[in-house]
Amino acid sequence: MSGGEALRAEGLRVRLGRRMVIDGLDLPEMRPGEVTALIGPNGAGKSTLIRALARLAPCEGRVFLGDLDLLQQSAAAHARLTGYMPQAVQSGAALTVLEAVVTALRAVPDGDRSDPVMRAHAALERLGIAGLAQSRLDRLSGGQRQMASLAQAMVRGPRILLLDEPTSALDPGRQFEVMQAVQALVRESGIIAVVVLHDLELSLRWADRIVLMQAGAALASGAPEDVVTPEALGQAYGIDARIERCSRGLLHVHADGVLARHG
Amino acid sequence: MTALPAAAPALAAHAAQMRWRRGCVAVLAGLVLAALLASLMSGPSPLPPLEALRALILPDEAERVARVIVWTVRLPQALTALLVGAALALAGAEMQTILDNPLASPFTLGISSAASFGAALALILGVSVPGLPAEWLVPANAFLFAALAMALLRSVAGRPGTGPSTLVLLGIALVFAFNAMVALLQYTASQSALQQFVFWTMGSVGQTGWGRIGVLALALAVVAPLSWRARWMLTALRLGEDRARSFGIDTGRLRTMALIRITLLSALSVAFVGTIGFVGLVGPHIARLLVGEDHVHFLPASALTGALVMLLAAILSELIVQGVVLPIGIVTSLVGVPVFLALVLRRKDGL
Numbered sequence: 001m002s003g004g005e006a007l008r009a010e011g012l013r014v015r016l017g018r019r020m021v022i023d024g025l026d027l028p029e030m031r032p033g034e035v036t037a038l039i040g041p042n043g044a045g046k047s048t049l050i051r052a053l054a055r056l057a058p059c060e061g062r063v064f065l066g067d068l069d070l071l072q073q074s075a076a077a078h079a080r081l082t083g084y085m086p087q088a089v090q091s092g093a094a095l096t097v098l099e100a101v102v103t104a105l106r107a108v109p110d111g112d113r114s115d116p117v118m119r120a121h122a123a124l125e126r127l128g129i130a131g132l133a134q135s136r137l138d139r140l141s142g143g144q145r146q147m148a149s150l151a152q153a154m155v156r157g158p159r160i161l162l163l164d165e166p167t168s169a170l171d172p173g174r175q176f177e178v179m180q181a182v183q184a185l186v187r188e189s190g191i192i193a194v195v196v197l198h199d200l201e202l203s204l205r206w207a208d209r210i211v212l213m214q215a216g217a218a219l220a221s222g223a224p225e226d227v228v229t230p231e232a233l234g235q236a237y238g239i240d241a242r243i244e245r246c247s248r249g250l251l252h253v254h255a256d257g258v259l260a261r262h263g
Numbered sequence: 264m265t266a267l268p269a270a271a272p273a274l275a276a277h278a279a280q281m282r283w284r285r286g287c288v289a290v291l292a293g294l295v296l297a298a299l300l301a302s303l304m305s306g307p308s309p310l311p312p313l314e315a316l317r318a319l320i321l322p323d324e325a326e327r328v329a330r331v332i333v334w335t336v337r338l339p340q341a342l343t344a345l346l347v348g349a350a351l352a353l354a355g356a357e358m359q360t361i362l363d364n365p366l367a368s369p370f371t372l373g374i375s376s377a378a379s380f381g382a383a384l385a386l387i388l389g390v391s392v393p394g395l396p397a398e399w400l401v402p403a404n405a406f407l408f409a410a411l412a413m414a415l416l417r418s419v420a421g422r423p424g425t426g427p428s429t430l431v432l433l434g435i436a437l438v439f440a441f442n443a444m445v446a447l448l449q450y451t452a453s454q455s456a457l458q459q460f461v462f463w464t465m466g467s468v469g470q471t472g473w474g475r476i477g478v479l480a481l482a483l484a485v486v487a488p489l490s491w492r493a494r495w496m497l498t499a500l501r502l503g504e505d506r507a508r509s510f511g512i513d514t515g516r517l518r519t520m521a522l523i524r525i526t527l528l529s530a531l532s533v534a535f536v537g538t539i540g541f542v543g544l545v546g547p548h549i550a551r552l553l554v555g556e557d558h559v560h561f562l563p564a565s566a567l568t569g570a571l572v573m574l575l576a577a578i579l580s581e582l583i584v585q586g587v588v589l590p591i592g593i594v595t596s597l598v599g600v601p602v603f604l605a606l607v608l609r610r611k612d613g614l
């Protein structure tokens with residue numbers, strides 16, 4: 001839909017408290033219609049990076065969407081461009097799923113005149129959770145909560161989707177559906193998606209590009225099969241891994257053991 | 264809106280839910296009006312409904328006694344109860360939302376303790392704003408100190424990265440600090456000053472007048488529309504801090520503005536009728552049980568519930584002991600607590 005304005009992020013530095021959590025990170029160019037997976041061990045700085053791109057963490061460096069300097073935009077303008085889904089989905093709110101998604105539309109009006117309830121309902125249908133519309137947020141299962149959270153991030157029609165482990169609490173069927181829905185949306189609407197994943201097979205299956213993070217820096221980035229190698233996995237996760245191509249051409253990762261961890 | 268046929272049962276259910284909520288708000292408003300009329304009728308010399316109504320609407324045609332009772336005693340007291348109840352419950356609703364804590368009330372953050380200290384200064388040491396008429400000394404002092412406490416909290420709330428827990432901790436520190444200073448004053452107070460102060464803390468609408476009612480009404484007229492304008496942002500805050508910020512909401516500013524509104528409402532209430540704490544907690548709770556937390560309905564339902572609870576407490580305060588008007592603060596808690604517990608416990612069972 002939108003002209004091919006790519007997202008570029010260079011020289012990112014994020015300081016949290018006294019710690020430089022991300023120090024001089026460069027991301028590959030991310031183009032509309034593509035899914036970039038962000039993988040890496042616990043504490044590597046994936047969530048911090050996503051939050052920095054969502055302008056929820058203070059960030060230095062250059063982040064450009066085409067010619068637009070995203071770090072210089074007003075908070076409201078930046079929020080119109082991005083949809084963010086947090087890793088921890090807390091909500092004890094006495095709201096229904098539909099209401100939560102309506103609230104996402106109404107909190108800061110975006111000029112779209114169509115009925116927010118209809119838009120919200122359409123977003124739920126798209127994710128296959130219209131049946132949950134009238135369920136209370138504080139009475140959902142962990143996975144249902146994650147689906148409701150994803151709907152809130154997607155509904156405002158952002159140009160950049162920042163999803164922090166959207167599949168971590170989902171059953172295998174839902175994981176597939178969610179990644180499929182994200183990919184379809186991204187392809188149709190020319191969205192740029194950055195998705196944190198721990199599941200290597202999901203990353204290999206659904207991402208157009210993978211960034212492997214370690215200790216606040218990018219260890220490797222590029223096409224999935226170039227990044228997910230036994231050497232890289234050994235270095236990042238300390239696992240002894242084999243990677244095999246199955247008969248349908250998909251890559252599979254087998255972890256055969258644990259190496260001594262460094263770092 | 265296009266009417267979808269059976270294709271979208273969720274939409275129909277949602278519409279029904281909205282109708283139920285609007286109905287709840289309308290019924291609450293009706294009950295508030297009924298309670299207002301009832302409070303004009305009841306008291307040491309009861310008036311039949313028609314006579315109370317006539318004295319209210321056509322004062323020239325009513326009997327002199329009825330007119331005097333209604334216009335100089337009962338209506339001012341009833342309106343004060345109504346306005347204070349609405350103000351405290353609205354303040355409580357916003358407080359619970361911005362602190363993400365259903366146990367918060369306007370008093371959690373030390374506003375009432377600060378107000379008590381101000382009142383104690385006036386009642387015990389005779390220290391107050393110079394040049395004010397005598398009946399405004401205590402309220403002026405109470406308001407001043409409540410505002411001071413809030414200014415302190417506000418300066419912290421505005422700092423980036425300050426979440427609800429920092430605010431609550433600072434508030435608790437303020438509660439202890441002001442309570443200690445109040446205790447110190449009480450310790451040194453004369454018998455009669457102490458008695459006056461204790462009576463003040465129990466809460467009473469007996470000291471009211473049209474001037475105070477005007478001030479309260481004005482404050483509500485200014486604050487309520489501002490709360491209403493923030494209704495969707497407040498609802499979004501219930502979805503989480505990061506989430507709200509990712510929608511483009513400046514949560515620090517939202518909290519600060521809410522704190523200012525809360526201070527104005529609760530400081531004025533406490534200043535005029537004493538420390539009536541419970542309404543600010545129970546009003547939003549009952550509203551939440553009835554209409555949920557979408558602030559479009561939650562805010563008005565809270566304010567109306569608060570007004571209703573206070574009006575009922577005002578009526579009961581004259582009925583419980585024949586010939587004696589109990590302090591309304593005591594009645595609010597005595598009557599409110601069982602009702603409140605019944606609601607909360609029933610909800611648990613219903614899950």
Ligand SMILES: Nc1ncnc2c1ncn2[C@@H]1O[C@H](COP(=O)(O)OP(=O)(O)OP(=O)(O)O)[C@@H](O)[C@H]1O
Pocket residue numbers: 016017018019021040041042043044045046047048049087
């Ligand atoms: N507020 C903070 N102050 C200081 N350090 C922090 C703060 N938040 C996170 N960190 C540190 O930053 C590092 C990166 O955290 P981050 O949450 O980005 O990791 P992650 O890659 O998302 O991990 P996970 O896979 O477990 O979600 C961690 O070492 C963490 O301890």
Ligand SMILES: [Mg+2]
Pocket residue numbers: 046047048087164
């Ligand atoms: Mg994380």
